[in-house]
Amino acid sequence: MQFLKVDTLEEAREKLLKEVNSCFTKTEKIALDAAVGRCLASDVICPFMVPDFRRSTVDGFAVIASDTQGAGENIPVFLDIVEEVSIGKPAKKQIRSGQCAYVPTGGMLPDGADAMVMVEYTELFDETSAAVYNAVSPGRGVVQIGEDAQKGTILLQKGTVLNAGSIGVLASVGISEVEVFCPWRLTIVSTGDELIQPGTKRNPCEVYDVNSHAILALAREQGMTAVETIALEDDEVLLEKTLRRAMTVSDIVVVSGGSSQGKKDVTAQVIDRIADPGVWTHGLALKPGKPAIVGMDEPSGTLLLGLPGHPVAAMMVFELLIIWLKRKLFHEKEKLLIPAVMESNIPGAPGKTTCQTVKLIPCENGYLARPVFGKSGLMSTLTQADGYVMVEMNREGINTGETVYVHLFS
């Protein structure tokens, strides 16, 4: 009965970080446009000053600011137009006092000029001169060299999950390829004589296989790839054969199903037989999610995870261990949590960390967190809940009115 020596969530996480080695953070170079949602494996250094010329933020005339002093709505200052700068082309002339040059938004200010007057505040006086009706201070309408980003500074940090904004930033400095972490390859095995696959006809009491589909979805949401999902009958020999093969092609093998004590023991025994060092976590002090096992086969570099049979528990353990591990090893920022006020008391569980699913109810100044209670294994908790709240092991519970931080389901 090794389940008596369960790990706390913290212990299980510490062991994971200690045991899992660098083979879990392979990297690859991919095209920028394919990198949405991927995680940077190295800092991106700014390759040049951004901008590397003094850039206008408006359509208008580049001037020497002091030339415009005294100008106003009814008092124009007249300046000679010496150049029309094109966007994408260097300015050629030097602006001297009494001169100006037309510069479009994004265009380069000529040397000598130190401010822009918007075209709306000017009037062409004749072919070669402009009337300026606005006094500007130096720097007005100008992005200075390096103002957006300095050459050599870190533009984006390792661990940045690339969204549209960061893709835009990379494009803006000409980067067309990025080094990202390789997605983890998973094999998902669900076991159970009672399991049948969705889409097939069901006899009374047969149970549709939920876990392999839900875990596959969770993994895909995280950018992981599935080598294979396999449904097995309860057969120790078959399980061993399947796991041996899966270990050769996967970074992580997830075995789910069979929530009964006996079945979990079989999974642990099989893993211990075929993997080195084998299982190091025999159960988690977690509610829901106790019957979880974690181990590794170092020769093949495969992490082995046994999940509880209950879908909600299985998903929670996958999230709290595997997705957590990914965030740690990929140096990803912590997920943003949603502050909310508990609408009613939720109990903790003695000696266990509790994950309580909650629904977020908009209220004045934020959200109320309403617990979604349900017997173990009810799928309906998943359709009602927006996320979950964690009750630390040493707490009796959380009281009505306390502020909590909700982990959102994606």
Add this chain to the structure above:
Amino acid sequence: MQFLKVDTLEEAREKLLKEVNSCFTKTEKIALDAAVGRCLASDVICPFMVPDFRRSTVDGFAVIASDTQGAGENIPVFLDIVEEVSIGKPAKKQIRSGQCAYVPTGGMLPDGADAMVMVEYTELFDETSAAVYNAVSPGRGVVQIGEDAQKGTILLQKGTVLNAGSIGVLASVGISEVEVFCPWRLTIVSTGDELIQPGTKRNPCEVYDVNSHAILALAREQGMTAVETIALEDDEVLLEKTLRRAMTVSDIVVVSGGSSQGKKDVTAQVIDRIADPGVWTHGLALKPGKPAIVGMDEPSGTLLLGLPGHPVAAMMVFELLIIWLKRKLFHEKEKLLIPAVMESNIPGAPGKTTCQTVKLIPCENGYLARPVFGKSGLMSTLTQADGYVMVEMNREGINTGETVYVHLFS
């Protein structure tokens, strides 16, 4: 100068909803495992009672609760074991007073039994009888028929974006195929003589094309697909030819680039020439994002969008119009906003809705929203900001200490 008649954001949205027709919500049937992140195009009805048998939530003995009255830690009640139920198989016997049956977690309770006693509170007395050390009330450890979901009720609503939890729920009722909205097909055209592509060598003042990459990333984050991204020089004939072709293969054609007044006019003129009814929104009362144009070609069913040249503004307009439209037409739930307290004042703009980028700073009981100020077009605002706050058109601004709701960048 049609930009003088700009639409408010609300007007632009109303026109969009009015003009865009049903060709924008085609649906398709896809396999459940391929449906993560996709949006349900029809309600999913629960096909049977879940569960459709009385299911045990524990490993233990199915009993008649009244038989256990008076049992306790030191006072066993002895019951005859009449059956061992296997998971996935129907129970066969009828339990009468004085009898019990072994039922594993997930297994079926035999008729007559009305509660479960966990195996931990029992002891095998001999081959055919068990000692029960726990008094249970009726229903204990049992999920009743239909308790999780009733046959014929809506399990998941049209508009549900399928995450791991909802995929699990669908699998649990045997559904292997779902009807989802087809992804919108985009062509993204960026224009500008000054633009060069990331990965190519840059001459002074040339500008890397940001918009097509950032908009492509935004679209992909939303599950849209890109038919093509095209970079064009400023050439009206070429633009017309490109848009004509794009309209035959795309649901949406996005033209970005050229932030100057003149260029936008060209885009609007080309669209008006080749599309029916053509452009109906000539500019938005939005900061940033004023030089945006929206129109349609009804014969080909193509939405045509001209975006501002500044990447931040372009992304904001795409988010506020196209992603907003997708949420509306797909019946998606509103995005969850993050409540936060403004750390400093932010100004509104007269006659415009303002989108102010902010960074979320954790504080006691939630987050502070710190404005990320930056001159128009600075990319660095995108690396610093977590999202944005909207200042309604008729507001002067938002004051320090006010609660705001932050729209997160993904």
